[in-house]
Amino acid sequence: MNIWKAMKRDDLEQLVFCQDRESGLQAVIALHSTRLGPALGGCRMWAYPSEKEAVRDAIRLARAMSYKCAISGLPYGGGKAVIWSQPDTDRKAQALRMLGRFIEGLHGQYISGLDLGTSVADMDMIRMETSHVTDTSGSLGATNDFTAEMTAYGVMLGIQAALKQLDGSDRLAHRSITIQGLGKVGYFLCRYLSKAGAEITVCDIDPGRVKRVMEQFGARAAAVEHIYDTSCDVFAPCALGGILNSHTIPRLRCRVIAGAANNQLAAGRYGHMLHKLGILYAPDYVINAGGIIVTAAELNGDNAAMAKKQVEHIRHTLSLVFQYARLHRISSAVAADRLTRQRLGL
Incomplete structure (x- = not known):
């Protein structure tokens, strides 16, 4: 290397x-x-x-x-x-x-x-060796999985922004949403979406996690190897990165990709590929910024209610990205990168 x-x-x-x-x-x-x-x-x-x-x-x-902090105005x-x-x-x-x-x-x-x-x-x-660390015992980010919950909350708001951009309605009731990965963020996302009336399909390598959300939220299960072939309005990757590539994208049967996983695009060119296929992509570092927003709020001495209010800006930020992309006839991935690099002075 x-x-x-x-x-x-x-x-x-x-x-x-x-x-x-x-x-x-x-x-x-x-x-x-x-x-x-x-x-x-x-x-x-x-x-x-x-x-x-x-x-x-x-x-x-x-x-x-860096991109997540810059696009979020932190x-x-x-x-x-x-x-x-x-x-x-x-x-x-x-x-x-x-x-x-x-x-x-x-x-x-x-x-x-x-x-x-x-x-x-x-x-x-x-x-014990430095004060330059967050998420320690008793901190805002470490209390009751608040960071994970706010990341999921931001993703839900991002899904609404994408749906609004796509067809003018941000309703979640009766929308079909497929969630890949049921860690803490994926679990909280299921809870938010279920409460809003969405129809949820899930997968995870841990059968116990799948069983839990099926019992609690009435979710349907899909096999891990077939998750990309599931027909849905929204596909929400909430596991590992690099999952959007030349092998998986042709299999997708969704209208929107909006999830919490980091670095979802295996390479930048796949953002253009999604754009050409008419699939609206919510850039990952924009939609999943809830956790870092909570960290910034903690460092600023804000409480949980104030932090949650700041997470709600994700919806507005994504809307700006989508509008910029449409105005310049480029993919949302390129639009987000351009706006972010402008803020970073690059």
Whole structure:
């Protein structure tokens, strides 16, 4: 992997490699941009197949956080910490504290928080070495899965904005919506949509999660391998990224794609492919910004009600993206990127 080439391609400011022999820590911190303020982004702990994949994901996710903050009007940049594989159980606390020291060494340029594979208890460990961390015990983002719930709330509002753009009505009652992935965000999205009267079809690699939403919300189940072939008004990817590609897009039978997963497009050209097929795509970093908006609200000292009110701006932001795309006859993915890069001064 050519590190310099990768950094230049994504306009990355810094890439910090962190290693500690005693605790077994192997981590990388990617700072995409601090033009608008300190870089916000969670700490991900994942067993990547290679160090190259870990670094690539850190860069990609940091860039997404910059774009997410910029398009949402937040006074922050984007960053991401990635721990390559989970340290041994008996050394995990020590490894997290060491990561906290590395974060402290960045002197406030990067503020970490929850992400895939990490918990509130992990953030508490990092907090022992630095104040530049969110989602610790008792914080707004860590209380009753508030961050996940607000991410789902923003996605629901984004779905409404897309439907309004498409046919002039934002009603959710009797709309068919397919949800891929039933983690915390996917679960909360099911709850919101069910309450609004939507007809929900779901899939997840965990049968227990599927059973839960079927029992609680009357959802229908689809096989994981057939989810792209499900006929629906809205397809909501809420699992892993990179799922919209040359193999899956031709199978889609939806009118709208609007979900919580990060980096849904396997490559930028697939946004144009969706546009040519007449499928309205809600750019992921716009629609799933609820979590980072909550983090920014926490840092500003706002309460839950104020944070929720700020999440509601997602609907307006998406409407602006759709209008810009229509005006310039471009895909919504390109429209979002142009507007965001203008705000970043790129």
